[in-house]
Amino acid sequence: MFVKLARTxxxxxxxxxxxxxxxxxxxxxPEANKPLPDKILADMRAKGMVRxxxxxxxxxxxxxxxxxxxxxxxxxxxxxxxxxxxxxxxxLGPKYTEGDRQAPEGFYTVRPxxxxxxxxYHLSFNxxxxxxxDRANGRTGSNLMVHGACSSSxxxxxxxxxxxxxxxxGRDAFQGxxxxxxxQAFPFRMTAANMxxxxxxxxxxxxKMLKVGYDNFEITKVPPKVDVxxxxxxxNQVAADGQTFDPTGACPATTQPxxxxxxxxxxxxxxxxxxxxxxxxxxxxxKPTIAGIKEASIVSDWSKRRARGERVPIDPPSLxxxxxxxxxxRMGRIDSPAGRKMAALDAEKAAKQKAEExxxxxIEAAKQAKxxxxxxxxAEKAAKxxxxxxxxxxxxxxxxxxxxxxxxxxDESRVTKxxxxxxxxxxx
Numbered sequence: 001m002f003v004k005l006a007r008t009x010x011x012x013x014x015x016x017x018x019x020x021x022x023x024x025x026x027x028x029x030p031e032a033n034k035p036l037p038d039k040i041l042a043d044m045r046a047k048g049m050v051r052x053x054x055x056x057x058x059x060x061x062x063x064x065x066x067x068x069x070x071x072x073x074x075x076x077x078x079x080x081x082x083x084x085x086x087x088x089x090x091x092l093g094p095k096y097t098e099g100d101r102q103a104p105e106g107f108y109t110v111r112p113x114x115x116x117x118x119x120x121y122h123l124s125f126n127x128x129x130x131x132x133x134d135r136a137n138g139r140t141g142s143n144l145m146v147h148g149a150c151s152s153s154x155x156x157x158x159x160x161x162x163x164x165x166x167x168x169x170g171r172d173a174f175q176g177x178x179x180x181x182x183x184q185a186f187p188f189r190m191t192a193a194n195m196x197x198x199x200x201x202x203x204x205x206x207x208k209m210l211k212v213g214y215d216n217f218e219i220t221k222v223p224p225k226v227d228v229x230x231x232x233x234x235x236n237q238v239a240a241d242g243q244t245f246d247p248t249g250a251c252p253a254t255t256q257p258x259x260x261x262x263x264x265x266x267x268x269x270x271x272x273x274x275x276x277x278x279x280x281x282x283x284x285x286x287k288p289t290i291a292g293i294k295e296a297s298i299v300s301d302w303s304k305r306r307a308r309g310e311r312v313p314i315d316p317p318s319l320x321x322x323x324x325x326x327x328x329x330r331m332g333r334i335d336s337p338a339g340r341k342m343a344a345l346d347a348e349k350a351a352k353q354k355a356e357e358x359x360x361x362x363i364e365a366a367k368q369a370k371x372x373x374x375x376x377x378x379a380e381k382a383a384k385x386x387x388x389x390x391x392x393x394x395x396x397x398x399x400x401x402x403x404x405x406x407x408x409x410x411d412e413s414r415v416t417k418x419x420x421x422x423x424x425x426x427x428x
Contacts, residue, residue: 031160032117036168044080048072052176055169056223057146059085059156061092061103062188062287066146066156068169076221081165086150087157092187092289093203095129096296098140099303101154101316104129105206107213107226107233108183112174115167122148122160123167127183132228136247146183156185182223187289190214192274197283202292209233215271219263236260288318295319306334 035041041051047070054071064085069077090102104127114126124147130139145155148163158166173181187203188194190211198204213235216224224235229251236256239245243252290296299316306312313327320326 029117029123031164032115032123032167032171034164034168036165036172040081040165044070047078047080048074049078049080050176052172054176054178055173055181057166057181057183059183059185060189061085061088061105061186062194064088066158066162066166068166070169070173077223078221081169083158083162083166085156086159086162087152089152089154090290090299092198092287093201094139094206094290095134095141095144095154096139096290096293097300098142099300099307100141100290100296101299101303102290102296103152103154103156103185104134104141104144105185105187106131106133106210107224108185109180110170110183111180115170115174116145117167119145119147120149121145121151121157121163123163124148125167125170127156127185132247133231133233136228136231182226184213184217184223186210186214192271193278193281193283196275196278196281197286198289199279201286201289203289215264215267216260219267220260291319291321298325309333 036051044051049070049072053073054077056069056077058067058069059065060067066083066085067079068081068083070080071077088103090100093102094106095102095104106129108128108131110125110128114128116124116126124145127144127146129141129144134141141154146158146163146166147155148158148160150157150159170181187198187207190207195207195211198207201207209232213224213226213233216235220236225237227234227237227239227245228247229245229249231248234245234251234254237254238256240253240255245252295318298319302312302316311331311333314330314332315328318326
């Protein structure tokens with residue numbers, strides 16, 4: 001019944017989706033044509049898989065893992081490969097807006113047209129963000145990939161050797177007739193212990209919603225049928241005849257196999273007991289998570305300024321619990337044409353400012369020199385115009401003749417000096 005439900009979902013999703021055609025499957029670069037290693041092929045055969053059977057991927061941010069699952073001959077999936085993610089950007093939590101540098105979380109679909117064998121990052125495929133859920137909730141962004149080159153600004157980046165194998169799994173499945181494969185991207189393995197760790201996180205309700213899809217896969221080992229209504233994900237639900245799922249509209253009446261309901265209830269009973277125990281237990285501290293659209297907007301603004309070549313903090317800003325923003329002290333700009341242009345403009349502006357400062361300093365120095373010369377001239381003039389002291393007439397005394405003689409001598413000396421000065425001035 002689980003397999004029938006999944007096949008029904010795939011058929012519904014495939015309606016209106018062009019299947020693989022010869023031109024799309026032949027347009028691969030050499031690195032995209034590399035076969036899977038013999039060891040992986042041997043492991044697949046041992047698990048009852050064929051090379052071209054259907055494929056699915058799961059991503060776990062906190063653990064840094066990308067898993068590849070393939071369908072066995074009985075229709076259920078088993079994991080065939082696990083890779084360490086080389087880099088992913090942002091924090092735990094979904095992508096909210098263009099430029100927030102968040103790697104997406106959710107359920108995404110990859111079709112042949114999203115495979116890029118000539119990527120600037122060795123090989124890549126677009127994961128399909130934004131999906132119906134993202135669009136219904138006003139979330140924006142584009143070109144979110146799984147790619148090589150081990151460099152990320154919102155993507156899941158692998159090494160070149162890893163992406164060659166991951167790409168090969170998708171390529172082989174498309175060649176086998178699979179029209180699309182599912183990528184499930186989670187913040188962490190959604191165990192009771194991890195959910196208890198993050199129970200107070202602002203993204204917790206979103207993660208609880210993703211966990212329903214996670215649990216459905218854990219129970220059935222078949223990729224869940226994914227739909228969106230009332231701006232939320234719904235999993236393995238079949239709409240009543242004549243009704244459809246509208247991402248922003250009310251959810252239609254749905255049914256679900258009784259066997260799946262029973263299995264899910266049993267699974268959740270065990271989970272609830274484990275969750276209660278995990279809440280009381282000592283666990284590792286949670287990792288940093290994005291604080292919703294507010295932090296996403298702050299980071300997005302930083303990204304825009306950085307893209308314009310402006311000098312910004314080296315690392316994206318972070319919103320703290322108290323509403324304050326933390327930025328790294330070290331500044332820099334992106335090494336790009338825009339960045340180099342901005343650097344040249346800054347240098348030109350700094351040179352002009354320095355020249356203006358030097359001009360003003362020269363004017364001030366000249367002004368001070370002029371004022372000093374003026375002050376000196378006034379001092380000299382004052383010295384020249386100072387009045388000559390006259391003797392005071394006093395009553396005759398014994399010392400009078402001597403004083404008169406000294407005064408006469410002083411007057412004669414001054415007259416002589418003045419005469420000599422005048423002769424010097426006029427060439428006498």
